[in-house]
Amino acid sequence: MRKKIIAGNWKMNLNYAEALSLVDTIVDQMEDDGLAEVVLAPPFIYLRDIVSRVQGSTRLSIAAQNCSQFKNGAHTGEVSSSMLSSVGVECVIVGHSERRAEQNESNEILKLKIDRILEQFLIPVFCCGETAEERKNGSHSEIINRQLEQSLFHLNEAQLLSCVIAYEPVWAIGTGKNASIDQIQEMHSLIRKQINHHYKNNIGENISIIYGGSVSVSNAEEIFSAPDVDGALIGGASLKAADFTLILKMMEKMLSSRMV
Numbered sequence: 001m002r003k004k005i006i007a008g009n010w011k012m013n014l015n016y017a018e019a020l021s022l023v024d025t026i027v028d029q030m031e032d033d034g035l036a037e038v039v040l041a042p043p044f045i046y047l048r049d050i051v052s053r054v055q056g057s058t059r060l061s062i063a064a065q066n067c068s069q070f071k072n073g074a075h076t077g078e079v080s081s082s083m084l085s086s087v088g089v090e091c092v093i094v095g096h097s098e099r100r101a102e103q104n105e106s107n108e109i110l111k112l113k114i115d116r117i118l119e120q121f122l123i124p125v126f127c128c129g130e131t132a133e134e135r136k137n138g139s140h141s142e143i144i145n146r147q148l149e150q151s152l153f154h155l156n157e158a159q160l161l162s163c164v165i166a167y168e169p170v171w172a173i174g175t176g177k178n179a180s181i182d183q184i185q186e187m188h189s190l191i192r193k194q195i196n197h198h199y200k201n202n203i204g205e206n207i208s209i210i211y212g213g214s215v216s217v218s219n220a221e222e223i224f225s226a227p228d229v230d231g232a233l234i235g236g237a238s239l240k241a242a243d244f245t246l247i248l249k250m251m252e253k254m255l256s257s258r259m260v
């Protein structure tokens with residue numbers, strides 16, 4: 001079975017005390033033997049302390065929200081994948097639409113970032129998604145294909161298998177307007193098919209594809225019912241411990257019902 005993942009992207013929110021309190025509450029409310037993996041992506045400056053806070057939790061890992069495309073050197077303000085690895089970070093979100101838009105991150109730059117992340121044996125959570133305009137003019141599938149081809153499909157089979165893909169339609173992020181269940185299923189299935197088209201052995205069936213874009217306690221259960229959805233990348237609702245852990249419980253309930 002593919003890994004099921006509930007991930008929280010805290011973006012540029014919370015001060016230090018709030019960040020520690022959020023992680024402590026989430027850890028307290030999580031059951032030890034849950035079936036889904038949990039990933040939290042706090043801002044860089046809190047990573048080291050939060051990593052030490054969750055040590056001992058077997059199914060909670062900490063992600064960075066970005067890393068540099070360079071290995072090291074004169075890149076003021078940047079953080080390298082080896083630095084992240086050295087403080088115990090295990091995953092890195094890469095290609096978030098906010099960074100694509102605000103920092104002009106191209107598919108080519110993201111390809112380099114993926115390479116840096118994999119060199120350190122970290123797990124990339126690769127975000128792809130179309131804008132409202134691209135959805136309106138019907139080019140959404142083409143856009144996703146291009147994002148996958150130009151940033152991921154240079155990887156060998158084993159490398160691709162260590163990635164997680166997040167489908168995040170830009171128009172659904174932070175808007176309270178999630179993509180419909182049919183749109184989500186269609187795009188997740190398309191991503192899997194594209195992977196299977198480029199690689200042998202149907203490896204697309206083994207890669208976790210999670211959905212992001214206005215996931216909340218009121219829509220998570222329905223979203224998780226789609227066969228190609230392996231979890232969620234949550235923004236706003238991940239800042240409230242009660243909402244985040246409730247969404248996690250919804251995924252776990254669904255997983256245990258599938259096992260009986």
Ligand code: 13P
Pocket residue numbers: 009096168172173174175176212213214215233234235236237
């Ligand atoms: P929201 O859940 O706030 O829409 O954000 C989604 C997101 O961008 C996660 O990376």
